[in-house]
Amino acid sequence: xxxxxTPLDWQRLREGDAVASLDHEVSLTEVVKFIGATWSFVRIxxxxxxxxxxxxxxxxxxxxxxxxxxxxxxxxxxxxxxxIRSIRCANRRPDRPGLLRCRGTILRRxxxxxxxxxxxxxxxxxxxxxxxxxxxxxxxxx
Amino acid sequence: xxxxxxxxDGSLLTDAVRALIGRESAPRSVRVEPLALQxxxxxLGETRPLDVAAGDQAPVYALALxxxxxxxxxxxVDLPGSLVAGDEWExxxxxxVGEPLTVLSRxxxxxxxxxxxHGQMLYLRFEWRxxxxxxxxxxxxxxxxxxxxxxxxxxxxG
Numbered sequence: 001x002x003x004x005x006t007p008l009d010w011q012r013l014r015e016g017d018a019v020a021s022l023d024h025e026v027s028l029t030e031v032v033k034f035i036g037a038t039w040s041f042v043r044i045x046x047x048x049x050x051x052x053x054x055x056x057x058x059x060x061x062x063x064x065x066x067x068x069x070x071x072x073x074x075x076x077x078x079x080x081x082x083x084i085r086s087i088r089c090a091n092r093r094p095d096r097p098g099l100l101r102c103r104g105t106i107l108r109r110x111x112x113x114x115x116x117x118x119x120x121x122x123x124x125x126x127x128x129x130x131x132x133x134x135x136x137x138x139x140x141x142x
Numbered sequence: 143x144x145x146x147x148x149x150x151d152g153s154l155l156t157d158a159v160r161a162l163i164g165r166e167s168a169p170r171s172v173r174v175e176p177l178a179l180q181x182x183x184x185x186l187g188e189t190r191p192l193d194v195a196a197g198d199q200a201p202v203y204a205l206a207l208x209x210x211x212x213x214x215x216x217x218x219v220d221l222p223g224s225l226v227a228g229d230e231w232e233x234x235x236x237x238x239v240g241e242p243l244t245v246l247s248r249x250x251x252x253x254x255x256x257x258x259x260h261g262q263m264l265y266l267r268f269e270w271r272x273x274x275x276x277x278x279x280x281x282x283x284x285x286x287x288x289x290x291x292x293x294x295x296x297x298x299x300g
Contacts, residue, residue, distance in 0.1 A: 024187055033185035037178055038206045042224060054223070055259070063226035068186055068203035071231075075201055076189065084202045088230035088284075135228075 010081050010141055019104035019120055020077035024069055026061050028097045034065045056094060063091040066100065066133045070122050073102040074137055082118075082141040089122065089135025101125040104137070116141040154264050155254045158218035162266075166248040172272070174204045174239050182207060196240030205231050205283050208245060209270050215249075221264060221289035230284040237272075237281060244273045250284070260290035 028046070035045050043050040044060055051059045067089050074084055104122040111117070117138055124133040149156045179200060180192045186203070194200070250267040270283045 030185050030187065033181060037182040037185055064206050064229055065186070067229045067231075068182075068206055071201060071203040072186055072188065083236070084231075084233060086230070086232040087202065088228065090228040091226060 008081070013106060013109060013118065013141075015106055015108055017106045019106065019122075020073060021104075022069065022073035022076070022102040023099060024102065025099050026065070026069075026095075026097050028059060031059065031061055031065065031097060034062060034068075038062075038064065040064070058096055060094040061097060061100070063089075063133070066091070066095065066124055067135075069100060070102050070104075070124065070133070070135065070137070073104065074120070074122070074139065078139060080142070082139050085117070085138040085140050087122070087135065087137040089133050091133055093126075093130065093132045095124070095126055095132045099127060100132075107136075153254060154219050154221070154262060155252065156219065159252060159264065162215075162217075162249045163252055164248060164250075166246055169244045169246055172208045172243050172245050173241060174200045174207055174237065176239055178207050179204055179239060194239050196238075198239045200237045200239045202231055202233055202237070204237055204239075205272075205281055208243070208272065209247075209268075209283050209285065215266070217264070217289060219264070221291060223260060223290040225260070225288045225290075227265060227286040227288050229286075232282045234279045234281060241280075242275060243280060244275075246271045246273070255288075260288070263288050263290040265289075 032046055035041055040062065042062070044054055044056060045062050046059060048058050067087065070089060071084060071087060074087070102124050104120045106118050107121050108119040109116070117140055120137045120139060122135050122137055123131045126132045176194050176196060179194050182204065183192050183201070247268060247270045250269050253265045255263045255265060266287050266289065268285045268287065271279060272281045274280050
């Protein structure tokens with residue numbers, strides 16, 4: 001669920017401000033739905049025995065699913081006030097199904113070609129507090 | 143034992159692998175289908191209404207529906223294991239549900255890593271460009287995919 005629920009004054013957003021967070025419990029069922037929808041049937045995502053044979057503790061969450069969750073966090077935070085111009089992330093360590101904490105902060109607010117843009121740092125934390133995914137996004141404020 | 147597809151020095155970065163760099167796929171027609179998007183939104187626990195229809199603005203992550211073939215690239219070396227090291231999406235203008243798009247994909251670069259958790263690996267950087275009917279760029283997606291020898295006897299199909 002989204003932690004941020006109060007209306008934002010977009011003009012007051014500055015460097016260092018946090019963007020909304022998103023805590024989401026990813027189940028194996030959701031992983032299977034995701035790989036079915038995106039037609040990406042890599043066995044370490046759905047076959048526990050195979051994943052363990054690969055040296056993992058069990059099945060893992062696909063990297064593109066985690067990127068999609070970061071997109072969801074930013075889109076829900078922006079609402080009608082803006083849109084995502086670009087987003088990128090690096091998958092630093094595997095995540096098992098479970099609670100994923102999506103987070104972000106504003107790195108820079110600037111004007112370019114008459115548009116107001118926000119550069120953000122984004123990441124996902126696992127249960128141990130480690131950043132399993134790190135990345136960046138550029139947002140357009142309307 | 144050395145894989146017969148390795149170079150003499152044991153590198154996976156053979157001439158046949160290098161030849162993939164820059165090769166562009168044939169144009170392919172794709173679109174964000176409403177039902178596929180609804181299923182994707184449900185998989186992500188979306189809180190917004192799932193009843194999307196043709197012409198609606200699609201969420202940025204709908205691009206994940208349109209770029210599945212990177213894992214399926216037929217490499218001239220036997221590296222059945224795969225992992226997505228990173229992804230990038232750039233949006234030039236809103237992606238619409240049901241809009242016919244042409245996608246062009248290519249391998250931007252390939253590099254080799256000699257050691258790590260998965261041993262000797264290749265990293266391939268893919269790019270997909272999604273064009274509207276008038277040829278205008280709608281979005282660009284890039285992915286870095288690692289390919290490695292599987293640890294298990296039964297091979298990964300990714």
